[in-house]
Amino acid sequence: MVEQVVRLTVSFSVTDAQMSAFKSIASEMTEGTGPEPGTTGYEWFVSADGMQFRLVETYVDAAAVEAHFMGSVVQQMVPKLAAVCAVDGFEFYGDPGPKVSAMAAGFGAQFYKYWMGIGR
Numbered sequence: 001m002v003e004q005v006v007r008l009t010v011s012f013s014v015t016d017a018q019m020s021a022f023k024s025i026a027s028e029m030t031e032g033t034g035p036e037p038g039t040t041g042y043e044w045f046v047s048a049d050g051m052q053f054r055l056v057e058t059y060v061d062a063a064a065v066e067a068h069f070m071g072s073v074v075q076q077m078v079p080k081l082a083a084v085c086a087v088d089g090f091e092f093y094g095d096p097g098p099k100v101s102a103m104a105a106g107f108g109a110q111f112y113k114y115w116m117g118i119g120r
Contacts, residue, residue, distance in 0.1 A: 005040075005060065005061070008090070009055065009090070013088055025080050029073050030042055032073040036071060036073075038063065039058070039059055040059065041057060043055070053085075065097065069099075090104065090109040092112065093112050
């Protein structure tokens with residue numbers, strides 16, 4: 001059901017001096033997340049000036065989000081990424097469950113409950 005799907009976006013700003021490290025870590029994160037059960041999307045987007053990035057993640061349900069947050073990508077790679085960029089925004093779309101909500105709230109995440117729509 002579309003109501004169970006959880007999406008999140010994270011926005012980053014990167015300086016020229018940190019760009020190479022940022023891209024390397026982001027690639028490792030993507031490779032590590034790909035095989036995680038319940039991950040249906042893990043996509044990076046870059047601004048026209050090449051200095052701002054947005055990560056869009058999609059999971060089948062809250063359990064998949066929690067597994068991701070407790071896994072090695074978030075526990076080991078996210079601190080490395082945060083050391084080489086600025087995190088400008090963090091938003092959840094759908095219910096990530098109480099454990100992830102508590103963790104993400106500590107990072108200033110905003111939460112949007114599912115309201116209505118169609119999904120395929």
